Amino acid sequence: MTDAAYRASQPSFEDLGTPLPEVTFVVVDLETTGSGADSAITEIGAVKVRGGRILGEFQTLVNPGGHIPAMVAVLTGITDSMVLHQPRIGQVLPSFLEFSRGSVLVAHNAGFDIGFLKRACVDHDVDWPGNAVVDTVALARQVLLRDEVPNCKLGTLAAHFRAATTPDHRALSDARATVDVLHGLLERIGNLGVDSLEDLLEFTRRVSPQRRAKRVWAKDLPTSPGVYCFYADHMHDDGTTRREVLYVGKSKNIRTRVRTYFTASEKRGRMEEMVRVATGVEAHVCATPLEAEVRELRLIRSHAPRYNRRSRNQDRLLWVKLTQEAFPRLSVVRAVADDGCQYWGPFRNRQAADEAMLALYDAFPIRQCTKRLSARKPSQACALAEMSRCTAPCQLGEAAQAYPELVEQVRQALTHDVRPVLGRVGRRMGRLVTQERFEEAAVLSTRLEGYTRATVRGQRLGSVARCPQIVAALRADDGGWMIHVIRYGRLAAAAHSAPGEVPQRIARETVALAETVVPTRPGMPAATIEECELLASWLETPGVRLMEVDGEWSWPIHVGISLSQTQGEGGVQVV
Incomplete structure (x- = not known):
């Protein structure tokens, strides 16, 4: 295997995501004077962890610049006298932002805590660094069932996961308890294939548990271009199994594309239903994206999947x-x-x-x-x-x-x-x-x-369909060449010439192994109209090199013209 082929077979860091053991989390908790717009921060507590190890802690009282209500003082134990000589939030904020730099912020009911921090940044003309945020409340609602915990309050979750620290409405204690809750939740979702930061952030969105549980189907799929088929296996009374293809799609990166069907980024209602009905997904690797598009058309025509809308009626012309x-x-x-x-x-x-x-x-x-x-x-x-x-x-x-x-x-x-x-x-x-x-x-x-x-x-289709063979190449993103053999308007073969390989040699080998195509009626492609149009569009792509043309790929000179509204009545111009 060449170095280029080896690299192509390996998933990139972008595909893998950031493994959770390598992610630095800063679990933060705030105490405030209330929840209204005039409320202010009275205490910040934070714990920095990575791979289950505590890297550091941050704790400070904050002078809110105003009176702490009696009910809040009773709940948190923080009084006016305790914060009287403490720094204001404008002095504390830079230290906390430095402590949490480059980390993922975690909070229980993150909208509350992170919202206060963002507002403090605005009030003191400080740029919010834009850290990724994980809300343990949202995560718990997705992971835990009602018969496990009656609610998702921090005290309830801390007891459920046997946290070493009992939350007591003080910032650092609550942050320490939230760390144990976070670790407990991460352990639970690890069995569902959530092993990267990207998976974790996606997991907290509103996706049904049944749909999310099937994300493991994408784990072993290739990262190459090709097509994928969601299917459902139906068991008959006689013990035989019939496989129904539910949906066919294509992608330049099969694994990455399939993973999106199990996340909130897929918003089509029929796809939610399709994933629920499906019992598996299979992939077919293709040499080039064009081959993937063509194979997708052929599979849709062959199986007529009920969840595909486009290209289902390729012959209804x-x-x-x-x-x-x-x-x-x-x-x-x-x-x-x-x-x-x-x-x-x-x-x-x-x-x-x-x-x-x-x-x-x-x-x-x-x-x-x-x-x-x-x-x-x-x-x-x-x-x-x-x-x-x-x-x-x-x-x-x-x-x-x-x-x-x-x-x-x-x-x-x-x-x-x-x-x-x-x-x-x-x-x-x-x-x-x-x-x-x-x-x-x-x-x-x-x-x-x-x-x-x-x-x-008609001329565009006929010109390609009349050629017994067209061999053409286009520069690939990796510096190699995408080579295609087209016979009578049908894709007969496709290949990828890696950087350093001789594309002419690859083209000769591809032609030798190409499908034998028999012409049909004069001027009609040997493939479907949609496939022939796809090939014609690719041949017209800027940068395509014609390596061999058997026949005449041409149009009549006076076909590609249109009515001109700028050259007088009835004038025409070439387009």
Whole structure:
């Protein structure tokens, strides 16, 4: 194994997080004159611990600058005379911040104690250092059950974990008791796979115990790019087990991504349900992120997981077909057949197909009726002929003789040149704008956008699908190369050339081992449309190097143009 491959196989410190035995905690407790906005700190007590060992303690009384209420004095034992000659919080604060520098602050009901400290920093124009904070109350509510402790008060938890110090409403004593409570809680959550600071901070958030308990599934997953599948095993009456794939996803780092499903960062409701139903997760390592995206699409298409929404209906596309009959017309169909007809698209839905066809009807008076016409027997013309929206080939005569040329113009507009449509519809838009009929002009603009988008999309797919083989590479983040072999619009192989390796040699080996791909219908990819579009987008990524192209990866020159609103009525410009 090369050094680069070895390093790639090892998890980074970012992936591992900071192990809890290496984290320095400063457990702090405050005594105050009350809980209102006018209250002030009267005592600070703190204990610094790491790996279960006490590193130091901090304790001081603080002059609040005002009277301590009698009830508070009885509760804490701190009187006005005790704090009269003590330093003010402005003098104490720098010492405490230095004591807790670089540590994780821990407090029982942290919102109260940390809130007072932050307010003191604001009052004395001191920057709050932004320490991570752990609240033992929130942690206890997540860990302990009602039949274990009746509440999460410090005294109750200290007794439950047999703390060496009994809390007595003095800052240092309460901080010492909180240390034992913290250690007891950490011991409990260690069995749930919480072994780093990042895990601990995430654990205190609102995540169901059932969902959090499954986080151990991610522990042994790879840190490489690839796909992951959540699954559920169903036991049948005959003792056999059927595995159902619930959800398929992809990531550049499988372990890190899967871990998020068990944390509060995953907020999608259906994912909460999916994790609850799942009985496990499995991973498939891929050589490159592009291979992971492609494999994700294929797995979703194969398994149709119930919790995936995107890409579930990869085959539900529509096409516009230029028929072959006595007088051809445009027809929306659900599949491309090997019948010699011209197909245009694809479209996601019927509305998009209809909008694009209307642009063609605005430019060419091709017939729109659906009835079968005879080339020998005339029939009555429809209303569109009277409106000059159709040449009425059904009546035969000169219109029928000129119709094949009109059909050829439509065919060229679908496959080679969008300028006639843009020019004719653009001139009509210009007249509408001049007449201040802006809403009607906007309708034509929408149709033209749909028409040009569909034409470009079809050429983009067809250009890749027609190539027997494309070998291309892109520089990877680690300095190596991501190499892909694409055959007839389908990813046939992927490889990663590590830094120091010869990418040409890796490419040759990848081509030799690549999947054999048989072409399908002319102009159609051997993969799904979504996969082919994904490959086309990657090939167009800045920095991609073409190593080999078998065939012509090209578009007609007059397809990638759009209507220009700055060059006059009906003008066009290359984009």
